[in-house]
Amino acid sequence: MIEVGLTHFLIVSSALFSFGIYGIITRKNAVMVLMGIELILNAANINFVAFSRYLNLGLSGQVAALFVIILAAAEAAIALAIVLNIYKTFDHVNVDEIEKLKE
Amino acid sequence: MQEITFLQLSITVLFLPLLSFLIVILYGKKFPKLYLLETGSIILGFALSVLLMIFKISQQLNNTLSFNMTWIDFGNVPMLGHLKIELGIMLDNVTVLMLFVVYLISMLVHIFSLEYMRGDRLYNRYFAYLGLFTFSMLGIVLTDNLLMMYIFWELVGLSSYLLIGFWYEKKSASDAGKKAFIVNRVGDIGFFLGILIIFSAYNTFSFAKVFEQIGMGVLPFDSGAWLTAAGILIFMGAVGKSAQFPLHVWLPDAMEGPTPVSALIHAATMVAAGVYLVTRVFVMLTADAMLIIAVVGAFTSFVAATIALTQNDIKKVLAYSTVSQLGYMIMSLGVGAYAFAFFHLVTHAFFKACLFLGSGSVIHAMHHEQDIRNMGGLRKKLPITYLTFLISTLAISGVPLTSGFLSKDGILAGTLAFGSLTGHWLIPAFGFIVALMTAFYMFRLVIVTFHGVPKNKEKFDHAHESPFVMVMPLVVLSALSLFIWYTPLPHAPDAGWFISDWVKTPQTVVPENLRFDFMKSSAPGEINGEVVHSASYTEALHHAHYPAMALSLIVAGLGILLAFLMYQWKKIDPDLVAGKVKPLYDFSLNKWYIDEFYDAAVIKFTLKFSGFLAWFDNTIIDGIVNVSAVITRLASKIVDLFDIYIVDGFVNFSAFISGFIGLSFRRMQTGKVQTYLVFVVFSILILLIIINPF
Amino acid sequence: MNIYDIIFYLFAAITLVSGFFVVSTKNIVHAGFYLLFTLFGVAGLYVLLGADFIAIVQLLVYVGGILILLLFGVMLTNKITSVDLRSGTSYIIPAVIGVGILWGALTAVLFKTSWRSKAPSGMDPTTSEIGRLLITDYVLVFELLGILLLVALIGAASIARRDKE
Numbered sequence: 001m002i003e004v005g006l007t008h009f010l011i012v013s014s015a016l017f018s019f020g021i022y023g024i025i026t027r028k029n030a031v032m033v034l035m036g037i038e039l040i041l042n043a044a045n046i047n048f049v050a051f052s053r054y055l056n057l058g059l060s061g062q063v064a065a066l067f068v069i070i071l072a073a074a075e076a077a078i079a080l081a082i083v084l085n086i087y088k089t090f091d092h093v094n095v096d097e098i099e100k101l102k103e
Numbered sequence: 104m105q106e107i108t109f110l111q112l113s114i115t116v117l118f119l120p121l122l123s124f125l126i127v128i129l130y131g132k133k134f135p136k137l138y139l140l141e142t143g144s145i146i147l148g149f150a151l152s153v154l155l156m157i158f159k160i161s162q163q164l165n166n167t168l169s170f171n172m173t174w175i176d177f178g179n180v181p182m183l184g185h186l187k188i189e190l191g192i193m194l195d196n197v198t199v200l201m202l203f204v205v206y207l208i209s210m211l212v213h214i215f216s217l218e219y220m221r222g223d224r225l226y227n228r229y230f231a232y233l234g235l236f237t238f239s240m241l242g243i244v245l246t247d248n249l250l251m252m253y254i255f256w257e258l259v260g261l262s263s264y265l266l267i268g269f270w271y272e273k274k275s276a277s278d279a280g281k282k283a284f285i286v287n288r289v290g291d292i293g294f295f296l297g298i299l300i301i302f303s304a305y306n307t308f309s310f311a312k313v314f315e316q317i318g319m320g321v322l323p324f325d326s327g328a329w330l331t332a333a334g335i336l337i338f339m340g341a342v343g344k345s346a347q348f349p350l351h352v353w354l355p356d357a358m359e360g361p362t363p364v365s366a367l368i369h370a371a372t373m374v375a376a377g378v379y380l381v382t383r384v385f386v387m388l389t390a391d392a393m394l395i396i397a398v399v400g401a402f403t404s405f406v407a408a409t410i411a412l413t414q415n416d417i418k419k420v421l422a423y424s425t426v427s428q429l430g431y432m433i434m435s436l437g438v439g440a441y442a443f444a445f446f447h448l449v450t451h452a453f454f455k456a457c458l459f460l461g462s463g464s465v466i467h468a469m470h471h472e473q474d475i476r477n478m479g480g481l482r483k484k485l486p487i488t489y490l491t492f493l494i495s496t497l498a499i500s501g502v503p504l505t506s507g508f509l510s511k512d513g514i515l516a517g518t519l520a521f522g523s524l525t526g527h528w529l530i531p532a533f534g535f536i537v538a539l540m541t542a543f544y545m546f547r548l549v550i551v552t553f554h555g556v557p558k559n560k561e562k563f564d565h566a567h568e569s570p571f572v573m574v575m576p577l578v579v580l581s582a583l584s585l586f587i588w589y590t591p592l593p594h595a596p597d598a599g600w601f602i603s604d605w606v607k608t609p610q611t612v613v614p615e616n617l618r619f620d621f622m623k624s625s626a627p628g629e630i631n632g633e634v635v636h637s638a639s640y641t642e643a644l645h646h647a648h649y650p651a652m653a654l655s656l657i658v659a660g661l662g663i664l665l666a667f668l669m670y671q672w673k674k675i676d677p678d679l680v681a682g683k684v685k686p687l688y689d690f691s692l693n694k695w696y697i698d699e700f701y702d703a704a705v706i707k708f709t710l711k712f713s714g715f716l717a718w719f720d721n722t723i724i725d726g727i728v729n730v731s732a733v734i735t736r737l738a739s740k741i742v743d744l745f746d747i748y749i750v751d752g753f754v755n756f757s758a759f760i761s762g763f764i765g766l767s768f769r770r771m772q773t774g775k776v777q778t779y780l781v782f783v784v785f786s787i788l789i790l791l792i793i794i795n796p797f
Numbered sequence: 798m799n800i801y802d803i804i805f806y807l808f809a810a811i812t813l814v815s816g817f818f819v820v821s822t823k824n825i826v827h828a829g830f831y832l833l834f835t836l837f838g839v840a841g842l843y844v845l846l847g848a849d850f851i852a853i854v855q856l857l858v859y860v861g862g863i864l865i866l867l868l869f870g871v872m873l874t875n876k877i878t879s880v881d882l883r884s885g886t887s888y889i890i891p892a893v894i895g896v897g898i899l900w901g902a903l904t905a906v907l908f909k910t911s912w913r914s915k916a917p918s919g920m921d922p923t924t925s926e927i928g929r930l931l932i933t934d935y936v937l938v939f940e941l942l943g944i945l946l947l948v949a950l951i952g953a954a955s956i957a958r959r960d961k962e
Contacts, residue, residue, distance in 0.1 A: 004805045006914050009842065010907050012809045016816050016835075018900040021784060023820030025777050025892040031870045033777075035819055035832050038863065042839045045851075053846045054914045059926050062848050063935055066927065069851075069858050070942050074949035076863045080870040081957035087874040095776055781888060784895045791902050 009050035017043035030083045030093040034076065041072045109163075110170045112155050113192055116202065117241050119148040120209075124234035131227030138230040142213045145237065149206040156199040160605060168194040169247050169311065184306060191309065193247030196605045197445060201244045201379060204449055205372055208456045209237045211576035215460050216363040218572045219467055229269060233367070236262040240372040243379065248308035249298045249337075252380065256294065256340065260287045263373050267360040279359040286353040290343015294380075297336030300329060310383060317387050318612035327389060327617045334392035337384050338399075345377025345429045348403040352698055354426055358418040362466055365418060366459030369425045370452050378432045378448050385441055386609050389617040397437025397521070401533040404430025406695060408540040412547075413681075413692040416473050417462045420548050424499065425455055427537060431514055438530060439619075439640055440517025441608040446601060447510035450584070454495035454507060457580035461492040464573055465552065468566040472559070475548065480557040484566045487574050489553045491581035496549050498584040500542035501659045506584050508655075511538065516651035520643035525619060535658050542662025550670040805845055812838030823886070825871050829864065836860050847917075850924045 016039055023036030045065040052061025087093050123144040127137045159168075171191025180186040213233060220229055239262050242255030261284075268280025298308070304323030305313050323329040341347065346354035354374065358365055368374065381388075381396065388396070404427045411423035428451050435444035466473055468485055482489045498507030515538065518531035557563035568574070589601040611618060668674045681688040690696070815834035822828050836859045843852035931939045 004802045006912055007907060008805065008809070009846070011904060012812060012842070014900060014903040014907065015813055016839075017903070018896045019813075019816045019820045021780075021899065022892050022896045025780055025784070025888050025896075026820070026886045028887055029825055031825060031867060031874065032820075032828060034867060034870070035828055038832065038859075038867075039816055039819065039835065042836065042859075045855075046839060046842055049843055049846045049848045049851055052848065053917055055912070056915050059923060059930060060934075062851050062923060062927060063930050065848070065851050066854060067938065067942060069854055070946060073858055073862055074946050076866050077949050077953040078956070080866055081953035081955075083870055083874055084957045093874045777888065781891055781895060784899055788895070788898055788902065 006050055006054040009046055009054075013043040013046035013050070016040075016046070028094045028097075030086060030095050031080075033095060034079050034083070037079075038072065038076070041068055044068060106168055106170075109155070109159070109168055109194055110192065112151060112158075113194060113202075113245055116148050116151050116155060116206075117192075117238070117245055119144045119151075120234040120238040120241065124231050124238060127227055127231035127234065131231060135227065138217075138227050141230040141234050142210075142217065145206070145210050145213050145234070148237075149210045152199075152202045152206040155194075156203045159194060159199040160196065163194075164196070164604065166195075167311075171247060171309070186306065188250065189248060189307075189309060190251060191247035192245045193310065194245070196607075197379075197382060198244055200445075200449060200605065201375075202241065204375075204452050205237065205240050205244060208367060208370060208372065208452060208580075209233070209240075211456065211460070211579060212363045212367040215366075215463065215573050215576045216361070218570055219363055219463055220361060225269070229361070232262060232265045232269065233364075236266060236367065236372065240376065243376050247310055249301060249310070249313075250308040252383070253291075253294065253298055256291065256344070256376065256380075259344070259373050259376055260284060260291070263287075263357070263368055266364045266368065267357045269360055269364065273359065275356075276359040279353075279356040283353040283357050286350050287343045290339050290341070290350050293336045293339025293342070295340075297333045297339070300333040300336065304329070304333075314386055314612045317614075320614055322614070327614065330387065330613070330617065331389045331391045334384065334388045335395055338381060338388075338392065338396055341377030341380045341433070342399065343377070344380070345374045345433065346403075346426050347377070347399050347430060347433055348406050349697070351403060351407065351426045352701065355419055355422040355694070358416070358422050362418065362459060362463030365422070366456045366463065369422065370455035370459055374425060374429055375448055375452060378429065378436070378444065381433065381436045382441065382445055385436060386612045388611075389613050390619045391617075393437050393439065393619070394527070395437075397434050397518075397527075397530055400430045400432070400434030400437050401518075401530045401537075402430070404428070404434060404537045405533050406430075408537045408544070409691050410694045411544045412540060413688060415476055417465065417475050417478075417548065417552060418459075418473055420475075420544060421455070421458055421462055424458075424541065424545065427541060428455065428499070431511070431534070431537070434530065434534065435514040435517055438517050438521035439608070440514055440521075440644070442606045443510060443513030443517055445606050446589070447514055449601075450498065450506035450510045450589070453580050453583040454498040454505075457491055457495040457577055457584060458499070460573070460576055460580065461488050461495065464488045464569045464577065465492075467569055467573070469559075469562050470565065472562055475551045477559040477562065478552045478557070479555045480553070480563065481566060482553040484563065485553075485568050487568060488577060491577040492553070493549060494581040495584050496545045500545050500663060501538060501655050502663075503656070504586055506586055506589055509586055509589060512648075512652050512655050515655050516644055516647040519647035519651050520640060523647065524640065524643050535654055538655055539658040539662045542659040543666050546663050546666035547670055550666060554671055801845070805842070808838050808841035808845065810838075811835075812842065826868070829868050829871060832867070833860060833864055836864065847920045848923060850927050 020036045020039030020041075020043060023039060024033050027033050027036065045068050048061040048065040048068070050061075051057060052059060052065075055061075083093055090097070120141075123141045127141050131137050169191055171189045173187055174190045175188045177186040177188075213230070216229065216233070220226060223229060236259065239255050239258035243252060243259065246252045246255060264280045264284040267283050268277045271277040271280070300323050301313055302308060305316050305321070307313060317330070323333060343350045354369060357368065360368070407423045407426035407430060411420050411427060414420045414423060428447070432444045432447050432451070435441075435447060465478070465481060465485065465488060468481070468488075469478065472478070494505070498505035501508045501511040515531065515534050518534045522528040522531045665675075669677045669680070693699070812835055815831045815838060818831040819828050819835055822831065836855065840852045840855040840860075843849075843855060
């Protein structure tokens with residue numbers, strides 16, 4: 001086995017990204033969809049930090065990862081508020097049954 | 104006084120009645136007292152017209168004032184040149200005198216109507232119509248061109264229709280209104296054609312410009328016959344309005360209107376309009392046209408006088424006497440006695456208005472009894488009415504000291520002069536016979552109505568003299584029937600101011616070869632430059648004056664004597680005479696069967712013809728229409744099938760295609776976020792394959 | 798095979814296995830707990846990458862904040878009395894195929910790309926350096942993010958507020 005390097009981290013992050021996509025597509029519950037999104041964001045963060053270490057970028061990658069985490073926090077708060085509203089309106093949070101976008 | 108002031112004054116005088124008409128007709132229902140405004144405006148207008156007359160005669164005696172403005176400018180029209188339609192006012196002595204007469208009679212009729220029409224349901228509307236009528240008549244008097252003349256001419260027709268048919272609940276009244284309107288239309292067609300000839304020839308409507316061009320020898324279509332035709336066609340309008348034979352039938356029927364209306368329409372205004380029109384176009388009448396006019400006038404006066412002999416309705420007698428006198432005026436114009444025609448128009452307006460209003464007073468007193476056989480002895484009950492009626496009767500009969508004597512005498516002298524110059528002796532013969540008959544039937548009317556013993560005791564007992572507002576106009580009008588207003592000498596009409604100073608016969612503009620021989624400038628005794636009809640004519644007129652006077656005195660005396668013999672002293676039994684000449688009597692009583700003739704010839708024929716047209720419509724036209732309908736339906740059936748199977752097929756097919764495509768794409772539009780994400784993923788994959796980074 | 802590699806594989810395994818369970822389990826609460834492990838694994842990977850500050854923030858914000866929030870969401874949007882805290886699934890087949898191909902494509906790109914990598918930098922503490930960057934080079938972004946957080950908090954509170962009838 002070769003020594004652990006940039007590629008290893010990128011493979012992990014791409015797998016995590018794929019799981020996230022899979023979760024978003026297949027889950028019906030809105031909270032589960034949110035979890036899929038968190039996975040994708042984490043995959044992206046791994047990339048940032050990995051590039052920060054293995055490429056000649058200084059600490060900017062880490063700062064970007066930090067910003068992503070903050071954004072994720074904001075996004076989670078807003079998304080949960082929306083989910084709560086959906087629950088109040090439809091009495092469930094199954095996104096596949098919410099077809100308002102069709103109209 | 105400035106010319107512009109004349110214009111302002113005449114415009115004011117013209118539009119006052121229209122203004123009050125509009126106000127009264129619009130607000131008459133709300134304010135029942137509005138008729139006072141109408142009457143007031145007429146009185147004001149009268150005062151202004153008197154002012155206008157005085158200024159015109161004192162300051163501009165021999166001038167003709169005219170004012171015009173462009174109404175529509177068409178610019179250059181192909182074939183016609185520069186086409187411009189003008190509006191204008193012309194003021195000459197005839198105009199201002201006519202204005203005065205119209206306003207005076209209109210005012211007196213207004214005052215008379217205040218009492219006569221009291222209590223009528225449409226009191227206000229009646230006065231509004233009178234205002235409209237006065238306005239239209241003033242328009243005719245003031246205009247300086249044929250087009251405006253025609254417009255106001257038709258307005259007079261309309262307002263006379265409204266007034267004659269005023270009591271429209273009565274079928275006879277509404278029928279009379281329609282008859283007046285339709286019969287007038289017949290004459291107006293001629294008038295209109297005449298205007299068209301003039302306009303197409305001279306490209307203007309203005310009297311002055313047309314006459315100027317005729318005077319320079321320009322003839323319509325370069326032919327004297329067309330000028331004659333134009334004159335006769337314009338005269339046709341006068342035949343209709345002035346009730347000349349054969350279109351006189353509307354006037355007696357028009358007596359169905361309120362009596363003051365009869366006085367207004369049939370004495371001074373509407374019927375005078377025809378005469379006025381002929382005086383306006385007098386200078387362009389050719390010899391042939393004048394002869395025809397004279398013959399029509401003479402024949403009309405004769406026919407009407409014979410009919411008037413036997414009528415028993417007080418208003419019918421007066422109506423036929425009006426027709427007869429109008430015939431006189433027309434005849435007078437035809438023979439060239441222009442000034443006397445206009446003179447007679449004025450004098451006749453006064454005494455005929457007086458007679459009509461007097462008959463109105465009688466009818467009022469007798470509670471709407473119009474048959475003179477039921478009257479009699481009214482002299483004692485209605486002394487003032489009787490006196491004024493008598494003066495007017497003397498005037499119309501041509502008894503000395505009255506205005507009628509002067510004007511009638513002048514006309515008769517004119518016809519005599521005409522006869523001596525041209526040899527048409529039949530025209531003066533008609534004139535004198537009519538004078539005889541006029542004296543007879545007018546005195547018959549007076550005697551049967553006012554003298555003798557009352558035939559209807561009950562109505563006689565209830566009769567009483569009319570109140571002041573009705574009597575006053577009678578007094579004024581009968582006073583105007585005396586000679587003193589026109590000339591200082593009771594036997595010489597030309598000694599006074601009216602004939603010799605105010606109204607002068609204009610110089611004809613017709614080319615020499617179209618004039619009567621005695622009017623040619625080469626005729627002996629012609630004095631060049633003198634503004635008279637013709638020197639030789641004046642000469643003949645002068646010679647004819649005393650014979651005519653003597654003759655007319657004799658015939659008038661004869662007629663009056665005959666009337667007294669038959670009706671007052673009963674020396675001759677009228678019924679016996681009537682029995683002796685039974686066919687003639689019936690002929691007269693039935694008005695020459697002219698109405699019956701029209702009924703049989705015109706109306707029946709029209710009905711038959713319209714029946715035929717209806718049949719033609721129903722069978723032939725409808726047949727064609729139906730066949731074409733069937734064909735159309737057949738064709739449309741085919742088109743329908745084509746539509747359904749071919750066109751609709753295409754349409755449905757394309758609809759199906761788009762529907763199909765839409766259906767397949769609709770599946771993608773699920774509204775679910777996740778579905779869209781699936782698409783995103785696959786899209787990325789496709790993108791990767793396309794850019795192929797490997 | 799040194800100790801660094803072993804630790805990497807350990808954390809990578811924790812991350813991927815628990816990540817797989819997050820998206821494959823039907824029980825939402827279980828999914829939340831698996832997510833906890835995934836986030837923890839990622840934090841470990843950060844440490845291996847020398848990003849000590851990011852790893853700490855990952856633990857604090859993600860595990861301590863976002864995860865708790867998600868669990869709250871689960872609890873608030875499901876009827877507690879009902880036993881069914883399960884999530885339905887959809888598009889399993891197309892998702893498996895699509896995601897599989899996508900992952901294959903991504904790894905292919907990874908291997909094909911020639912990374913201009915350098916020798917890994919040392920494991921120095923990064924906190925002071927990140928702090929310096931935040932108030933110098935990235936100060937504008939930093940401030941904007943602060944405002945964004947504020948807005949998000951107020952907005953979330955406003956959206957989720959119970960309507961007063």
